[in-house]
Amino acid sequence: MRVVFYTRGAFERNELFLYMYAQVASRYPDTHVVAVTPKRKKKKRGTKLSRYWKKARRLGLVDAVDIISSYPIRQFFARRDSARVLAGLRALPRPDLRPDTAAAVRVPNINGPTSVKAMSELEPDVIIQSGAGILKPQIFTLARLATLNLHHGIAPLIKGMSSILWGQYERKPDWVGSTVHVIDEGIDTGAVLAYARVEPECPGERFPSLYVRASEGGVARLVEALERLEAGETWSVPTPPGESVYRSTLSGWKQLALEIRLARERGARRR
Numbered sequence: 001m002r003v004v005f006y007t008r009g010a011f012e013r014n015e016l017f018l019y020m021y022a023q024v025a026s027r028y029p030d031t032h033v034v035a036v037t038p039k040r041k042k043k044k045r046g047t048k049l050s051r052y053w054k055k056a057r058r059l060g061l062v063d064a065v066d067i068i069s070s071y072p073i074r075q076f077f078a079r080r081d082s083a084r085v086l087a088g089l090r091a092l093p094r095p096d097l098r099p100d101t102a103a104a105v106r107v108p109n110i111n112g113p114t115s116v117k118a119m120s121e122l123e124p125d126v127i128i129q130s131g132a133g134i135l136k137p138q139i140f141t142l143a144r145l146a147t148l149n150l151h152h153g154i155a156p157l158i159k160g161m162s163s164i165l166w167g168q169y170e171r172k173p174d175w176v177g178s179t180v181h182v183i184d185e186g187i188d189t190g191a192v193l194a195y196a197r198v199e200p201e202c203p204g205e206r207f208p209s210l211y212v213r214a215s216e217g218g219v220a221r222l223v224e225a226l227e228r229l230e231a232g233e234t235w236s237v238p239t240p241p242g243e244s245v246y247r248s249t250l251s252g253w254k255q256l257a258l259e260i261r262l263a264r265e266r267g268a269r270r271r
Contacts, residue, residue, distance in 0.1 A: 001230045002030045004124035005099075006132040006139070009037035012101050015089040016215055017130050020150070023219050024128070026095035028226065032122055033104040036115070036132050059248070070252025077255050081208050088212035111136040126229060128222070129183055140183045145229045147183040150218045152211065154195060155179040156244040159187055164210050166247045169258045173199070174240060176210060178218030180225050182236075187246070191236040193228075194221035204266030 003024055011017045011033065025031040059067070067074075105122070107115040110133040119127070119142050127147040129135055140147035153163020158175040167175030177197040182190035196217030198210055228235065 001125045007130040022094040022097045037106040066251040073252030084208035151179040160246045178214040193225045203269045204262040
């Protein structure tokens with residue numbers, strides 16, 4: 001079975017991608033990489049400000065002020081957590097397989113004609129979306145069997161970004177874990193093939209270890225899904241009952257409140 005990862009240009013430095021690739025390629029040697037690598041353009045003045053303004057209008061005044069005013073706090077936690085996630089992912093056992101960067105197919109955009117042509121020529125049985133971006137039908141319908149995504153969070157209960165952090169902040173343990181699902185025209189709305197739920201190992205467990213364990217479990221379920229697709233199975237698993245919500249950026253103020261609460265939980269455990 002031919003598997004094609006659809007990712008971004010710097011995939012060789014993305015530890016989650018490297019872990020996922022090693023696990024999949026050890027089972028399916030006919031694995032390829034297509035990487036979205038846009039040509040560098042001189043940024044126009046005001047482009048970044050315009051992007052922030054559009055996001056602020058979409059979020060609404062209160063949420064926009066919440067996020068903008070706490071940006072330095074969010075950056076502090078992001079840097080700290082990124083280092084811990086990186087160390088955790090690197091520690092996960094895996095086969096000694098790395099993608100051949102020279103053999104990767106580079107395309108200039110996510111859904112354009114050049115990208116469609118490059119993906120079509122590979123004739124994938126399965127496409128795995130791994131950080132490429134939001135795929136449109138001209139791409140995700142090219143896979144003979146399915147185009148899959150590994151979503152951190154339990155979809156469709158929680159869709160969007162930072163799902164595990166939102167699950168912690170909103171005290172929703174049923175949001176924490178990962179989901180292997182088929183990609184369709186919605187965002188995190190396709191048929192679910194597997195869940196990898198994660199329970200806190202101790203009171204006050206922080207985001208990095210939850211994320212690493214959700215990644216490990218999710219990749220294991222992904223490989224199992226590939227094996228079932230190869231065997232010709234057609235299936236989906238029941239989605240959990242409850243309201244489906246979409247979440248985006250978790251503000252620094254909210255993350256600070258979460259950190260204080262988790263620290264108290266860890267302190268109570270030690271007493």
